[in-house]
Amino acid sequence: MARGYRFELVKLLSQWRVRLVIAACWLAPAVFVALVGQQSSLPTDTTFGRWMHATGWAGALVMLGFAGTYALPLLTSLVAGDVFAVEDRLGTWRHLLVAVRSPRRIFAAKALASxxxxxxxxxxxxxSGIIGGLATVGNQPLVGLDGHLLAPGAAAGQVLLSWVCVLAPTLALAGIGLLGSVAFGRSPMGLLLPVVVALAMDLAQMLPLPVAVRFALPSYTFIAWTGLFTDPVQAGPLLIGVAVSLVWAVVATVLAYLLFLRRDFTSQTYDGSGRRALVAGAVPLVALLAVTTGIVAVATPSTGSGIEQDDVQASVSTAFAHLYRLQTQQLHRPDVTEAQLAATTACTKGDGLVEPEGPGNDWRCVVSWHLPGVDATGQAIYQLDVTSDGRYVADGDGPKEVNGYFQVRTPAGDEPNPLWQFDGNVDLLPTTPKG
Structure with a gap:
């Protein structure tokens, strides 16, 4: 087994495209983060993109968001999606079977090598992303998705944990790649299968699906890692996503193994069996989605969108209080605590004409707070764009001196007012029962 594993690993690493991809993964993220971090215009439409000038840890998280959407599905296709199909293209199955004499050992060696x-x-x-960010910007505190500051050490731990968590959906896509490579033979469909499945799941995540269906898709873990950057951590969706992804990885790999033991190795032009791929591959995965959806629906207290008025208001209040303290520090004003501010938020959707729940860019929130020794209540207005996965961007709509656009001096240079625009995250699992 050890010799077979080394042999398959050498075969993979000897391919020029695999070497090129490895070099790109170890060099390109550092260059990308370094170049973007030096630009005056930041990718504010991505999570943590607006903080790339403030801390080097933000660049690694921007890279993680890009990897989950684009890079990792492509990489699993190039490696796992081709590890069996390459033998069909080269016509080397009979030589390999004569040399190894065990289809089980061949499958295990190829799966472990990929x-x-x-x-x-x-x-x-x-x-590479971490090194590029730290080398360009430095080891500074990171602002979380609820506005609280993470010390450099805490930020490092959460960033590393985020990358570890996305290994689970990556393994799920790799298992699907093995299944496609076995089922379709030399046909290019096997190579494209992880990308097609990942694209379909990404499109599904954009739709206003129930929470149970959203959590039952392995791709949700590529989003749920953002819950690590709130206080307290939104661990529920992330743990569900990791567990679902690992189940998908095991089931897809087992299906690939069973198909591999039954396939025909005598044909030199084997392009897979469409009926067998449908019956032994697609149908079990659809059934798995239905079963996991049912289990998640029973185990979690929410089957709707998960975006409720109370949850949005609590998230905005928390983020505003944390960022108000950050703004106070940057403007060298007397410090206040979150308890002293006692920030509260009242949100409506669609100017109060629709039910205040679900995603949309028509959320309007009014934040109220108090300052020690001041009788008047401060108020600030925000327009929210809430996506289906619970992430939102709050855009300040006055008063200008509180959440308008102006520059403040920070250790990293002049930066926009932190209360002007900020990112937030709504926990799709309610912490208290409704009713």
Whole structure:
């Protein structure tokens, strides 16, 4: 087994495209983060993109968001989606079977070799993104998705944990890649299967689906890692996502293994069996989605969108209080605590004409707070764009001296007012029962 694993690993690493991808994963993220971090215009439409000038840890998280959407599905296709199909293209199955004499050993060696290369690629992207950010901006505190500051050490731990968590959906896509590579043979459909499945799941995540369906898709873990950057941590969705992803990885790999033991190795032009791929591959995965959806629906207290008025108001109040303290520090004003501010928020949707729940860009929130020794109540207006996965962007709409656009001096240079625009995250799992 050890010799077979080394043999398959050498075969993978000897391919020029695999070498090129490994080099790109270990170099490109650092260059990307460094270049973007030096630009005056930041990718504010991505999570943590607006903080790339403030801390080097933000760049690694921006890279993680890009990897989950684009890079990791492509990498699993290039490695796991081709590890069996390459033998069909080269016509080398009979030589391999004569040399090894055990289809089980061949499958295990190829699966482990592809897993090793995928892990090498993911580690390279993580390390490269972190190094690029720290070298360009520095080891500064990171502002979380609820506005609280994470010390450099805490930020480092959460960033590393985020990359570890996305290994689970990556393994799920790798298992689907193995299944496609076995089921479709030399057909290019096997190579494209992880990308197609990842694209379909990403499109599903954009739709206003019930929470149970959203959590039952492995791709949700590529989003749920953002819950690590709130206080307290939104661990529920992340743990569910990791568990679902690992189940998908095991089931897809087992299906690939069973198909591999039954396939025909005598044909030199084997392009897979469409009926067998449908019956033994697609149908079990659809059934798995239905079963996991049912289990999640029973185990979690929410089957709607998960975006409720109370949750949005609590999230905005918490983020505003934390960022108000940050603004106070940057403007060298007397410090206040969150308890002294006692921030509260009242939100409506669609100017009060629709039910205040669900995603949309028509949320309007009014934040109220108090300052020690001041009788008047401060108020600030925000327009919210809430996406289906619970993330939102709050855009300040006055008063200008509180949440308008102006520059403040920070250790990293002049930056926009932190209360002008900020990112937030609504926990799709309610912490208290409704009713």
């Amino acid at each position: 897993l090793t290369v995928i892990l090498l690629l993911v580690v390279g992207m993580a390390v």
